Amino acid sequence: MSNSIFAVFSAVVLIGLIYSGANLLTFTAAIGASALGFYALGGLGELGLTIFAAVYLPIAIVLNVSGLRRGVLTAPIFKAFSKALPAMSPTEKDALEAGDTWWEADLFGGKPDWAKLMNVKYTELTAEEKSYLDNETEELCKMLDDWKITFELKDLPQEVWDFMGKKKFFAMLISKEHGGLGFSPYAQSCVVAKIATRSLTASVTVMVPNSLGPGELIMHYGTQEQKDYWLPRLVDGREIPCFGLTGPEVGSDASAIPDTGVVVKTTVNGKEELGIMLNFSKRYITLAPVATVVGLAFKLKDPQGLLGDKNKVDYGITCAMVPADTPNVQIGRRHFPGAVFMNGPIIGNNVYIPLTSIIGGREMAGKGWRMLVECLSAGRGISLPALSAASGWGMYLATGAYARIRRQFKMPIGRFExxxxxxxxIGGLTYKLEASRVLTATACAECAPSVVTAMMKYHMTEMMREIILRSMDVHGGRTVILGPRNYLGQAYQAMPVAITVEGANIMTRNLIVFGQGAIRCHPWVLKEMQAAQNPNKAEGLRDFDKAFFGHLGHIVNRAMRALVLGLSGNRLAKSPVSGPMAGYAKALERRSAALAFTADVAMGVLGGELKRRERLSARLGDVLSQLYMATAVLKYFETNGRLADELPHAQWAIEDSLAEIDKALNEFNRNFPNKAVGKMLSFVAFPFGMGKSKGPSDKTNAEVAELLMTRNVFANRLLDKVFVGEGLSDPTGRILEAADKLLSIEPGYSNFLKAVSTGKVVGDGLEAQLKDAVAKNLISSDLAQGIREYEPIRFDAILTDDFSKDYLRTNGQIPDEIVEAKPVTEYKAAA
Structure with a gap:
């Protein structure tokens, strides 16, 4: 074997070892073996081998003898790292360590274990949960008239409040042991979403007690006495809870709570006891105007050392249960948000509560922030994604129906490019929403995935916003005019609610997703930080040594994986499936490797500065989020049987995510402060030039748009999830009825209209035209009857509302006279 051939062979072996992630001992041994091979072939003389050995052996020994390595290399690095690591407050430490990681950690790590994703079993509804959706939830939806709620009452009717309490809509997450429903996160998501397709106000009212609130906190952290007292009362509706967290100075940065509680000793009913004197001012609190008990977050102080530790004054964020009728609590006034759900301020000046009011008892004093972060998954991962998905469901069905029945220039508007x-x-984003909702709800049943839920809160509410805006574009004036017929106006008006709550979207994207995800999802960073903060220095050094060199190997391996996969055009990447999704899976695996390497380099070069460069960190968060959603789509498509109707939806959704990933990586690299490093990152991620994914093609987009106007498989699946009522009180039911009727008479109806427009059929009105068409054997009498039945339904479905001035002036307190509109059929058929 010639030296040149052996050199190529050695290079391939070494690259293969790096690519596969071989351990340090194997790699250093391979380098030594290569040198010996060159010596045996004569490519390296004795002097050369001696010089090589003099350099190689000390390095190899130091690197592979752990005790020696720690003393020579790791110790000074550990010392410098410990000094450079900024002090971490208990609040920051709790936020970082709270919750769990899930599939997103595989994607961030750059080498996803596809079997982990494909083996996930979607949570399925139990017979009891299915019955609750089909009966209690359906019955509740029938009781709701959204126009009456939002315009006339500015509240839910009392019978609705009573029904929700009686049927335990506020107790879905409370276990059966305490009388609750004990539903899975997926079932809660389905209930909230179905109600949202009927009334956002009712959906939010149900959502809040089942997400971040007293019930969940008591369930997870309460003492047995607290569970025995509060949970049965929350279940049967005797208590309506709210949670006081945000305020005038506190929005997305909940750790900045200015509200305080001071431990005091006082006499109550002739008996001395420890308690807390509270002062707080809360705003934006959902259900506050009707709440009977407040879960309150505040900063606890103990200046007198009454809790037993004379050296500890500031305990940090603490949560307590405060009955609304406690003296000096001001509650009951309302804000007026975009939707009319109950929301208002809570103020307290010198409010006294006993120490036993702390959720979890006195030992949980100061541990409220961790409690809140861990429980945020319900709101971020279940409730808000459910609202977003519900908007997608409704707009997919309604906009598709409207695009089919509304005609302009003699053709359905849905056929215009x-x-x-x-x-x-709308179709592609709805598919991505639903796939992400199902996977994330399943994740919430398995663990408390804090990073996933933050990603989904941001991206799913943003997709909802995009779907609503595009639906408004299609409907035009149909949704500008508010009234009972308008199924879009209220969603548009209330859209900022979802964008703002549970952390404003700007902050969630720019600070939380990557800021928390980079540390929690990385296989080594958190371990390095924990080792540096270990008070046992010897133990800390040992743990740091393992994490640090594991981290170095990770960087080198992911760089090689990203480069090799890019050079191979994804061919060497793995796919868990065959068929149309295989290529997408390989493209996603390659970008996962690129993200892992890019994130490591960015953290290494910028350090703590990366957190302050929000535009950069947000783009890496976008990459991780889009990887997660694209893989959710892949699994959803495969799990549902690779159906032909769903393929264009899945292709659109994944191609959209790939385009967003490439855009984010390109913008990250282009704007990286160190231009040389930015160019190196671009080459590793995209060795043949910038990311080429351009998003869904016109062909794919048109296929989805056409399917949107039919009762395809995906549409039928959505129909099983939404509420569709009957009569004038349900605008969605009206438009779907018209579309279904049209589908039953096509293509004959289109042929009839064409015959009218070309003069083959004549007549001064619809009835005359139908008779002429039947007489000329152009249509059957059955089709003519179908058109007669369809026309008034179609006309009614495209109408907008009008009101008397008195009705509008009094917000519906003066009844309105309904003037029935008649279709103009005396002149010509619809065209």
């Missing part, structure tokens, strides 16, 4: 650009996006 400009409209298809919008409707295709």
């Amino acid at each position: 400009g409209v298809q650009e919008a409707t295709g996006k």
